[in-house]
Amino acid sequence: MAREPVMLARYAEGLFWMARYLERVENMARLIDVTQGFESPGREAESWYALVQINADEENFARLGHTPGAEAVKAFYLADAANPTSIPASLEAARYNASTLRPLISTEMWRQLNMFHRAMSAIAPEEMQGDRLSRLCTRVKEGVQTHTGITEGTFFRDQGWLFYRLGRLIERADQTTRLLDIRYHLLTAPNGGEDRRVAELERWGGVLRAAAGYHGFRRVAPPGFAPADVVAFLLVDRGSPRSVALCVSEMEACLGELRARYGLRGTVDALELAEELRAALTGRPVSRIIEGGLRAFLDAVQQNLNALAAAIGTAFFRDWRPNAAS
Amino acid sequence: MAERKPAAEATPLFAGYAPGPYFCELTAPREGDGGALGVVRARLAAIGIEALRARAAAAEGDLIDLGVTFTVYSDAAAIDRILPFDCIPRIITAGEWDRIERGVKQRVAALNLFLHDIYHERKILADGVLPRDLVLGNANYRPEMEHFPVRFGTYVHICGTDIVRGRDGDFMVLEDNARTPSGVSYVVENRHLMNRTFPDLMAGMKLRPVDDYGRRLHAAMAEIAPAGVDDPQVVLLSPGIYNSAYFEHVFLAREMGVPLVEGADLAVEQDHVWMRTTAGLRPVHTIYRRIGDDFLDPTVFRPESLLGVPGLIGAWRRGNVTLANAVGTGVADDKAVYAYMPRIIRYYLGEEAILANVPTHTCRERGGLDYTLAHLAQLVVKPVGESGGYGITIGPRASRAELERARAALLAEPAKWISQEVIDLSVAPTLTESGVRPRHLDLRPFAVTGRESWVLPGGLSRVAMKEGSLIVNSSQGGGSKDTWVLAAEAG
Numbered sequence: 001m002a003r004e005p006v007m008l009a010r011y012a013e014g015l016f017w018m019a020r021y022l023e024r025v026e027n028m029a030r031l032i033d034v035t036q037g038f039e040s041p042g043r044e045a046e047s048w049y050a051l052v053q054i055n056a057d058e059e060n061f062a063r064l065g066h067t068p069g070a071e072a073v074k075a076f077y078l079a080d081a082a083n084p085t086s087i088p089a090s091l092e093a094a095r096y097n098a099s100t101l102r103p104l105i106s107t108e109m110w111r112q113l114n115m116f117h118r119a120m121s122a123i124a125p126e127e128m129q130g131d132r133l134s135r136l137c138t139r140v141k142e143g144v145q146t147h148t149g150i151t152e153g154t155f156f157r158d159q160g161w162l163f164y165r166l167g168r169l170i171e172r173a174d175q176t177t178r179l180l181d182i183r184y185h186l187l188t189a190p191n192g193g194e195d196r197r198v199a200e201l202e203r204w205g206g207v208l209r210a211a212a213g214y215h216g217f218r219r220v221a222p223p224g225f226a227p228a229d230v231v232a233f234l235l236v237d238r239g240s241p242r243s244v245a246l247c248v249s250e251m252e253a254c255l256g257e258l259r260a261r262y263g264l265r266g267t268v269d270a271l272e273l274a275e276e277l278r279a280a281l282t283g284r285p286v287s288r289i290i291e292g293g294l295r296a297f298l299d300a301v302q303q304n305l306n307a308l309a310a311a312i313g314t315a316f317f318r319d320w321r322p323n324a325a326s
Numbered sequence: 327m328a329e330r331k332p333a334a335e336a337t338p339l340f341a342g343y344a345p346g347p348y349f350c351e352l353t354a355p356r357e358g359d360g361g362a363l364g365v366v367r368a369r370l371a372a373i374g375i376e377a378l379r380a381r382a383a384a385a386e387g388d389l390i391d392l393g394v395t396f397t398v399y400s401d402a403a404a405i406d407r408i409l410p411f412d413c414i415p416r417i418i419t420a421g422e423w424d425r426i427e428r429g430v431k432q433r434v435a436a437l438n439l440f441l442h443d444i445y446h447e448r449k450i451l452a453d454g455v456l457p458r459d460l461v462l463g464n465a466n467y468r469p470e471m472e473h474f475p476v477r478f479g480t481y482v483h484i485c486g487t488d489i490v491r492g493r494d495g496d497f498m499v500l501e502d503n504a505r506t507p508s509g510v511s512y513v514v515e516n517r518h519l520m521n522r523t524f525p526d527l528m529a530g531m532k533l534r535p536v537d538d539y540g541r542r543l544h545a546a547m548a549e550i551a552p553a554g555v556d557d558p559q560v561v562l563l564s565p566g567i568y569n570s571a572y573f574e575h576v577f578l579a580r581e582m583g584v585p586l587v588e589g590a591d592l593a594v595e596q597d598h599v600w601m602r603t604t605a606g607l608r609p610v611h612t613i614y615r616r617i618g619d620d621f622l623d624p625t626v627f628r629p630e631s632l633l634g635v636p637g638l639i640g641a642w643r644r645g646n647v648t649l650a651n652a653v654g655t656g657v658a659d660d661k662a663v664y665a666y667m668p669r670i671i672r673y674y675l676g677e678e679a680i681l682a683n684v685p686t687h688t689c690r691e692r693g694g695l696d697y698t699l700a701h702l703a704q705l706v707v708k709p710v711g712e713s714g715g716y717g718i719t720i721g722p723r724a725s726r727a728e729l730e731r732a733r734a735a736l737l738a739e740p741a742k743w744i745s746q747e748v749i750d751l752s753v754a755p756t757l758t759e760s761g762v763r764p765r766h767l768d769l770r771p772f773a774v775t776g777r778e779s780w781v782l783p784g785g786l787s788r789v790a791m792k793e794g795s796l797i798v799n800s801s802q803g804g805g806s807k808d809t810w811v812l813a814a815e816a817g
Contacts, residue, residue, distance in 0.1 A: 006608050
């Protein structure tokens, strides 16, 4: 084929956001599933409210008239379309973007997303209860994973694929930092007796499961692992698909390819930011990061990810409004 | 076609089927079908009503999942609907198609010659073939087009010709659609759907293919690009995802392999049109636009239009970009001008129309108005300058009050109306809740014209799903059928 297909700025933007929103949907389902599975007796309301904190949604949650409690938080994220971070709202946004991308994405991608959106826009209250909640979360996760698989197998590999990947990777890295942020804060209570230690490890297991890293961690973790090992796994492990450092280095690869193969020189700023971020993550041992204050570090990573998204948006997208971006 | 069974009318599937006085597209005896009609009837009968229903439901489910939908707006709510799909195909013989194809090409040729003339020398007006003010005073006449050259003299690159069949099976043109006709995506999607759902019905049938449309359209769009451009960039300009025909825009952009753009994706700089890509501005040479003239350029037409591109008309007038269809074609497919089409064809081509008009009375003319008022209850009264089946009064089916309203409207502004004889539209067997029943239908073939015209074999068969209804428009509850054009027998 003689012609290198051009990529409309609006399409690149739509792909970036479609991927981001779907990644958000999957992560939300993971968090809800794990929260349900690891509710601490007597502290249910607190466990569920942690979800709201992870997403920095406290204000939104109150504004929409919810009060902290398991049912309210579940409804807020699974059924409240007025909540912009809810699964229905994210899916709506993903489908909206997909509909603007229909000339570009595969028919199979559109069809699955269309059906997934329809299935999820009618979640009955009883599906959020008891044993059915976990199955609902599985359906949501599998809906996104099906999308991911169909996309991998059918989506044309040009610039669009790279913008799609960038959206997904930025969101994934961001979600991992949020997960670490809140759980670390909640769970690093001073060591107590053996019972306390086991309970704590169990909760760390929950964190790892939320990031699909439990079994991977088992394979690489030292036998008597400490919370810092979990932090290291989620921040910098080169094999864990949701680790922040892996996401960042994959972003670098995408940006590099946009530059080298498609001659997009607007990648300069974004590449520089990605490089800095990678250096901040891998330039010193994780123990030193924790000593310096994990929370502040994670905040800085989140800000860098926002800056990275803004650099991509400013350089390539048609309607990018930095202030409107989350 | 080896399998020949006794007349299908005797089987349960067609047991209650009575087309009455109307020409039936599947059961009326026709020459030159090579036995195909009988084979299809027999195969349908063998499939049986239950399986037909099940497969029809599956096919419609498919359309919903695929988002092969159009958007209906009512009470401020937007609802995505599928175009109801009837699984019993409509069959056109090779001989019939030959006539339709020639007739459509003739009409498109006349429309283009007419447009060229009225925007240049106006010989037809000087010769008094049709009234000056009917053309020059027409709301769709565009002075911007005067003395503006278009490549190959083609104004109407994509034309949809609405054709009906009367009681005797003769084809007549009901309307020309020379602005932005829609529906072609359903022609292709319906065929795909039939291939998936009814392989047994289609086995061994020698049908003219419909898959070629996108390639032909792209070739024509490339052909009409400004002269001297190698490998021109074609785009499809759509109002966006909220437009009722958005699916079709997606379909056509994909089939042509070109970007679907919205107005804001384009920019005009130094009288050239550009699109905003990740690599900056890239030139655009041909725009297949699916937005109306009025919305193309807010600096020239409607200033409040957000759909268009400021400066687009300027770039076009300098010959740096081609628009398809050209601006100002609405004057040619106007219902008032339609009445003159047989005369227009004769004037420019020196031929009789291959496809007749439906007898039409022009109410702007005294005689036409008087006749219409005297025969209101027997005529169809249509407003000029409207589309989508809106504002029509069908005399024989109208209430006394509706007729009186039509009479008052006619007297108030006669030039806004035409009237036509009621055509007993042909029917085709259609799957309904009460079994297979006759439903009226029309046919919209699509012609693509760059240097020359090509007509997609078949076209969109629109079927009125309600018993007795003559309104086939999708906005009024019409559905569609796959349209089979039988290939000519070899030798």
